[in-house]
Amino acid sequence: MKFQAPKGVSEYVPPRSRAFEWTRDTLVSAAKHSGYQLVELPVFEDTELFTRGVGASTDVVSKEMYTFEDRGGRSITLRPEGTVGALRAIIEHGLDRGVLPARVFYVGPFFRAERPQAGRYRQFYSVGIEAVGIEDPALDAEVIAIAHAGFRALGLKQFRLEITSLGDATSRAAHRIDLVKYIETLDLDEATLARSVINPLRIFDDKREDIRAKMASAPILLDYLSDDSQENFLAVQDHLRALKIDFVINPRMVRGLDYYTGTTFEFVHDLLGAQSGIGGGGRYSGLMEEIGGQNLTGIGFGLGIDRALLAAEAEGVVPVSAFASDVYVIPLGTPAKSHALVIAALMREANITCEIAFGDRALKSAMKSADKSQARFVVVLGESEIASGSVEIKHMETGTTTSVTLTSLVQALQNALLAK
RNA sequence: GUGGACGUAGCUCAGCUGGUAGAGCACCCGGUUGUGGUCCGGGAUGUCGCGGGUUCGAGCCCCGUCGUUCACCCCA
Numbered sequence: 001m002k003f004q005a006p007k008g009v010s011e012y013v014p015p016r017s018r019a020f021e022w023t024r025d026t027l028v029s030a031a032k033h034s035g036y037q038l039v040e041l042p043v044f045e046d047t048e049l050f051t052r053g054v055g056a057s058t059d060v061v062s063k064e065m066y067t068f069e070d071r072g073g074r075s076i077t078l079r080p081e082g083t084v085g086a087l088r089a090i091i092e093h094g095l096d097r098g099v100l101p102a103r104v105f106y107v108g109p110f111f112r113a114e115r116p117q118a119g120r121y122r123q124f125y126s127v128g129i130e131a132v133g134i135e136d137p138a139l140d141a142e143v144i145a146i147a148h149a150g151f152r153a154l155g156l157k158q159f160r161l162e163i164t165s166l167g168d169a170t171s172r173a174a175h176r177i178d179l180v181k182y183i184e185t186l187d188l189d190e191a192t193l194a195r196s197v198i199n200p201l202r203i204f205d206d207k208r209e210d211i212r213a214k215m216a217s218a219p220i221l222l223d224y225l226s227d228d229s230q231e232n233f234l235a236v237q238d239h240l241r242a243l244k245i246d247f248v249i250n251p252r253m254v255r256g257l258d259y260y261t262g263t264t265f266e267f268v269h270d271l272l273g274a275q276s277g278i279g280g281g282g283r284y285s286g287l288m289e290e291i292g293g294q295n296l297t298g299i300g301f302g303l304g305i306d307r308a309l310l311a312a313e314a315e316g317v318v319p320v321s322a323f324a325s326d327v328y329v330i331p332l333g334t335p336a337k338s339h340a341l342v343i344a345a346l347m348r349e350a351n352i353t354c355e356i357a358f359g360d361r362a363l364k365s366a367m368k369s370a371d372k373s374q375a376r377f378v379v380v381l382g383e384s385e386i387a388s389g390s391v392e393i394k395h396m397e398t399g400t401t402t403s404v405t406l407t408s409l410v411q412a413l414q415n416a417l418l419a420k
Numbered sequence: 421g422u423g424g425a426c427g428u429a430g431c432u433c434a435g436c437u438g439g440u441a442g443a444g445c446a447c448c449c450g451g452u453u454g455u456g457g458u459c460c461g462g463g464a465u466g467u468c469g470c471g472g473g474u475u476c477g478a479g480c481c482c483c484g485u486c487g488u489u490c491a492c493c494c495c496a
Contacts, residue, residue, distance in 0.1 A: 004487075007487080007488090058494095059493080059494050059495080060494080060495075063421085063494090064494080064495090081495095081496085110496075112494090112495075112496090114493090114494070114495080115421080115422090115491095115492095115493090116488095116489085117489075117490060117491065117492095118489080118490065118491090119495095119496080120494085120495070120496080121496090124495095124496060125496085126496055128496095191493085195493090202494095205494085206493095207492075207493090208492090255495090256494060256495055257495095273490075273491085274490085274491060274492085275494090275495070275496080277495065277496060278496070279496070280495090280496075302496060303496075304495090304496030305496080306496070307496060308496090330454095330455085332454065361448095362449090362450095362454085363454045363455055364450095364454085364455070364456080365448085365449085366455085366456090367454095367455050367456040367457095368456055368457085369456090370455090370456060371456040371457055372456085372457090378455075378456080380454070380455065382454065383454095384454085392455090394455070394456090396456070396457085399455095399456085399457095401455090
């Protein structure tokens with residue numbers, strides 16, 4: 001039996017795992033630098049949290065969740081997205097009763113039982129932020145700016161920001177009536193019609209040409225915004241302009257999660273396949289209350305780490321991250337191994353990264369490994385070194401060696417590393 | 421859930437109209453005693469995804485199955 005990873009998961013092993021770490025950490029930094037603090041959350045939750053929060057009618061909930069019964073008979077679901085879990089934690093720990101907005105970020109794996117394809121996995125990684133308790137267009141703009149900054153920090157250029165506003169409840173209700181009327185005049189296939197009943201906005205997102213043509217003159221939600229919503233949306237745009245963040249208004253943008261209201265946005269990358277969204281988010285006004293919290297509004301985003309990495313690779317901006325130890329220690333013979341272990345431990349205490357050549361290979365062979373490891377220095381530890389108490393530090397780039405006493409080795413290496 | 425493409429050494433792939441498996445890279449050893457990168461020589465490695473069928477004979481043909489991948493749906 002040859003085991004394989006479960007279908008459709010994204011796995012990262014060396015050397016690409018370094019690029020993954022870089023992507024994840026860069027995006028996380030954008031959140032941290034903006035005052036957001038970590039919430040380390042469970043990857044599974046009470047199923048009902050998602051059915052209520054995300055919306056039972058969404059594809060995510062209706063057909064993409066990994067749901068199972070635990071041993072106590074509870075229905076558990078592997079989290080398909082991050083927002084509702086983060087809000088649940090905020091409510092449970094009373095973070096929404098302190099200084100507002102309560103600002104948190106999360107990072108980790110998410111799960112959706114879909115057919116995998118380029119950039120779409122059954123286990124994927126996201127970093128997200130949530131700011132709860134304040135309604136302010138400037139906050140909306142800042143949330144967008146943080147995501148933007150994260151992508152820019154990765155070096156991405158070939159992406160665009162699309163924004164729209166879903167308005168308030170009255171705006172949406174008025175639009176929906178007209179939109180449904182419009183859709184009823186169209187000749188649509190059964191599946192599409194069924195989708196329109198669940199959420200008529202979804203039809204805007206259809207990729208088929210004939211459907212797009214039919215929807216070309218459909219009523220647009222932006223035309224139905226109340227004065228307040230309109231003013232709010234314009235303010236967000238003004239702030240984005242002040243930040244010099246380019247955006248396009250996409251009135252047909254549809255998000256897959258039902259809880260969005262007001263400002264919503266998506267980052268789309270040009271070089272990805274069909275799954276080109278590298279991040280998105282928006283404001284949610286009823287969600288906190290829906291899952292049992294106070295009636296507070298919030299806004300947040302989720303950024304796809306896997307896709308951001310794919311995008312960075314497509315743009316060729318992934319740094320050639322030289323993963324290398326500072327020092328490579330080669331012990332020759334059994335007694336030398338103990339010394340090597342002790343010296344390596346001392347180096348690590350002194351914050352020098354080092355690795356040891358294990359096994360009983362010829363020196364030449366070990367040197368080849370040292371070379372491949374890209375370590376800056378090599379220290380050979382054999383009988384003569386132990387006997388004399390003096391070792392040579394070899395600088396791999398220049399090939400030169402420096403002789404030092406065993407007792408001053410760590411100090412000498414520290415100096416050499418600083419000298420660079 | 422639907423459709424297409426593909427499944428040969430660790431990786432990338434070759435294998436002519438069916439005749440009992442190959443290359444490059446990587447890996448290991450060596451080129452005189454304990455010092456890498458180039459070069460040279462040598463070496464190990466595969467139930468050709470799996471099961472069945474056709475055939476004297478199948479990696480090459482047929483069927484099924486599993487997997488990978490791309491697209492639809494949908495989304496990070």
